[in-house]
Amino acid sequence: MYRTHTCGELKIGDAGKSVTLSGWIQRSRDLGGLTFIDLRDRYGLTQLIFNMDTDPALCNEARKMGREFVIQVDGIVRERSNKNPKMPTGDIEIQAEHMKVLNGSITPPFTIEEESDGGDELRMKFRYLDLRRPPLKNNLLLRHQMAFESRNYLNSQHFIEVETPVLIKSTPEGARDFVVPSRVNSGQFYALPQSPQTFKQLLMVAGFDRYMQIVKCFRDEDLRADRQPEFTQIDCEMSFVHQEDVLNVFEGLITHLFSSVKGIGFSEPFPRMTFAEAMQKYGNDKPDIRFGMEFKELTDHVKGKNFAVFDSAEYIGCIVAEGCSEYTRKQLDELTEFIRKPQIGGKGLIYIRCNTDGTFKSSVDKFYTPEELQIIAATTGAKAGDLLLLMAGELIHTLKALSELRLEMGNRLGLRKKGIFKPLWVLDFPLLEWNEENKRFYAMHHPFTSPKPEDIDLLNTDPGKVRANAYDCVINGVEIGGGSIRIHEEGLQKRMFQVLGFTDTEAENQFGFLMQAFRYGAPPHGGIAFGLDRLVSLFAGEDSIRDVIAFPKNNAGRDVMADAPSEISTEQLKELSISILKADK
RNA sequence: GGUGAUGUAGUUCAGCUGGUUAGAAUGCCGGCCUGUCACGCCGGAGGUCGCGGGUUCGAAUCCCGUCGUCACCGCCA
Numbered sequence: 001m002y003r004t005h006t007c008g009e010l011k012i013g014d015a016g017k018s019v020t021l022s023g024w025i026q027r028s029r030d031l032g033g034l035t036f037i038d039l040r041d042r043y044g045l046t047q048l049i050f051n052m053d054t055d056p057a058l059c060n061e062a063r064k065m066g067r068e069f070v071i072q073v074d075g076i077v078r079e080r081s082n083k084n085p086k087m088p089t090g091d092i093e094i095q096a097e098h099m100k101v102l103n104g105s106i107t108p109p110f111t112i113e114e115e116s117d118g119g120d121e122l123r124m125k126f127r128y129l130d131l132r133r134p135p136l137k138n139n140l141l142l143r144h145q146m147a148f149e150s151r152n153y154l155n156s157q158h159f160i161e162v163e164t165p166v167l168i169k170s171t172p173e174g175a176r177d178f179v180v181p182s183r184v185n186s187g188q189f190y191a192l193p194q195s196p197q198t199f200k201q202l203l204m205v206a207g208f209d210r211y212m213q214i215v216k217c218f219r220d221e222d223l224r225a226d227r228q229p230e231f232t233q234i235d236c237e238m239s240f241v242h243q244e245d246v247l248n249v250f251e252g253l254i255t256h257l258f259s260s261v262k263g264i265g266f267s268e269p270f271p272r273m274t275f276a277e278a279m280q281k282y283g284n285d286k287p288d289i290r291f292g293m294e295f296k297e298l299t300d301h302v303k304g305k306n307f308a309v310f311d312s313a314e315y316i317g318c319i320v321a322e323g324c325s326e327y328t329r330k331q332l333d334e335l336t337e338f339i340r341k342p343q344i345g346g347k348g349l350i351y352i353r354c355n356t357d358g359t360f361k362s363s364v365d366k367f368y369t370p371e372e373l374q375i376i377a378a379t380t381g382a383k384a385g386d387l388l389l390l391m392a393g394e395l396i397h398t399l400k401a402l403s404e405l406r407l408e409m410g411n412r413l414g415l416r417k418k419g420i421f422k423p424l425w426v427l428d429f430p431l432l433e434w435n436e437e438n439k440r441f442y443a444m445h446h447p448f449t450s451p452k453p454e455d456i457d458l459l460n461t462d463p464g465k466v467r468a469n470a471y472d473c474v475i476n477g478v479e480i481g482g483g484s485i486r487i488h489e490e491g492l493q494k495r496m497f498q499v500l501g502f503t504d505t506e507a508e509n510q511f512g513f514l515m516q517a518f519r520y521g522a523p524p525h526g527g528i529a530f531g532l533d534r535l536v537s538l539f540a541g542e543d544s545i546r547d548v549i550a551f552p553k554n555n556a557g558r559d560v561m562a563d564a565p566s567e568i569s570t571e572q573l574k575e576l577s578i579s580i581l582k583a584d585k
Numbered sequence: 586g587g588u589g590a591u592g593u594a595g596u597u598c599a600g601c602u603g604g605u606u607a608g609a610a611u612g613c614c615g616g617c618c619u620g621u622c623a624c625g626c627c628g629g630a631g632g633u634c635g636c637g638g639g640u641u642c643g644a645a646u647c648c649c650g651u652c653g654u655c656a657c658c659g660c661c662a
Contacts (some may be wrong), residue, residue: 033619082620174662221661343658446662
């Protein structure tokens with residue numbers, strides 16, 4: 001028997017017991033006559049003690065043990081003379097009687113401790129060692145718990161988990177597909193699913209009523225801290241539901257996760273906000289509502305004073321930074337520099353200080369009298385001691401830049417605390433988005449999203465104005481889930497493809513199987529998918545989803561541990577009837 | 586596709602306006618130590634300064650290119 005107990009469970013009440021433990025050597029402390037070894041497994045750390053007086057041979061052997069050796073030790077649980085209150089097992093130690101080396105270890109390239117000394121790249125290359133560290137280990141335990149509780153809740157709501165295929169048909173809409181060549185069907189390719197969307201809809205047609213799946217999805221797009229080419233969704237679909245039903249069931253899921261995993265309850269239902277309202281107040285379809293600082297529009301209040309920047313602007317808006325009227329020139333310059341960064345693209349920042357003595361100082365004093373500044377400040381609701389930050393320009397760009405500025409100010413003022421969670425539903429997204437480059441509309445969510453019934457006529461006259469039965473769940477500025485009520489009628493689905501610029505033949509070729517299914521009694525249905533990786537990283541307080549994925553890809557989509565992707569042999573290529581184009585130059 | 590940051594002992598980093606033998610901490614190896622828990626003390630080994638080219642009497646340092654890593658923009662229905 002390798003062990004009678006784990007390294008985390010022995011406590012003072014076990015004193016006197018004969019036990020066997022197996023695990024990894026975290027660290028050893030050789031004091032000459034005494035040697036201590038901290039033995040680690042998934043469950044914790046337990047101190048072993050070897051004494052030169054009682055067993056010199058064993059003690060000498062223990063002195064030779066290196067970090068990360070795997071050993072098995074038999075011994076007696078003893079109460080410590082010097083207790084360590086910092087350790088859960090700090091009241092006891094194991095007086096070793098026998099030791100067996102189960103496997104040695106070469107010196108690890110970085111320290112395997114709470115805070116490692118290793119850099120990202122190195123730890124990624126030795127991921128299996130990094131995963132021994134408590135922070136990463138705990139993230140994976142948390143992930144398991146969240147997946148388990150999700151299934152638990154959804155099972156209680158009569159969802160059944162159904163596996164959908166991973167080798168599917170490639171479609172040009174949406175993100176780029178990962179493709180897989182078919183050997184048997186020479187020259188043809190499968191795609192890996194960006195989501196099981198059509199299959200879960202077909203399961204509704206099949207009458208399963210409530211489907212869920214914790215499922216890998218694949219998108220061949222560039223990576224970010226919160227984006228991996230393969231990621232996991234809690235994918236769900238329900239029949240005979242309106243939007244309200246879906247929101248209620250999945251508000252229940254999120255609430256259940258918070259209470260069962262973090263012990264956090266929400267006293268109020270999740271607030272709801274339309275897409276239009278989110279854009280107007282926060283310049284963002286996934287606002288962080290842990291803090292206010294909502295936009296105040298000033299377009300109609302500040303024009304006509306010969307200030308060209310304002311007079312030529314489509315939109316002028318501002319945020320009120322409470323208590324920041326004392327910001328120094330340097331701090332204001334930093335903010336200007338921030339919004340001027342190319343990825344934000346702001347041209348300039350205008351400030352109005354509402355001094356505590358009731359006076360006003362601004363960067364546009366040349367154009368506005370103190371009285372006019374006071375009126376502007378009053379319009380925004382600013383108080384003495386506040387700082388107004390104004391941006392002006394083309395509508396969409398200015399909203400976006402002002403949104404970045406708001407988040408930056410939130411960070412600077414410490415208003416985005418990690419332990420605070422503010423969920424939010426964003427509703428009524430536009431159905432379509434105009435793409436200037438290709439001169440056509442694209443589905444904002446996906447082509448199976450239903451338009452709001454009252455907006456259907458706009459499909460013919462002003463498609464850009466059509467609102468969808470689509471909703472996102474946002475927590476702390478992170479989009480953690482999104483879904484919609486789907487189209488379940490062949491006619492409307494065909495109309496949708498027409499608006500998206502598909503010919504009937506193209507629509508038939510790509511999605512004929514779905515529209516065929518709609519002819520056989522498709523029930524009204526809708527659903528949602530949550531990003532498990534993002535949810536777990538939010539719960540764990542991690543900034544990157546890589547920290548909650550066992551074996552993630554790096555910035556360039558590479559697995560640096562296994563060194564994938566890699567070239568394949570000419571034999572393999574030949575078998576697949578594939579030739580590789582030589583790169584230019 | 587683009588912008589920025591970065592690359593120096595096993596590891597994390599310092600290394601100024603170019604100047605003798607490239608440092609620190611930690612880890613590793615050896616010695617001492619009976620209550621440590623980041624044990625302590627003494628000693629030691631350890632470097633293709635990412636790679637290639639250029640400027641210079643002289644380059645870790647300046648310039649050009651290239652590769653890797655990270656963050657972001659584009660992209661992500």
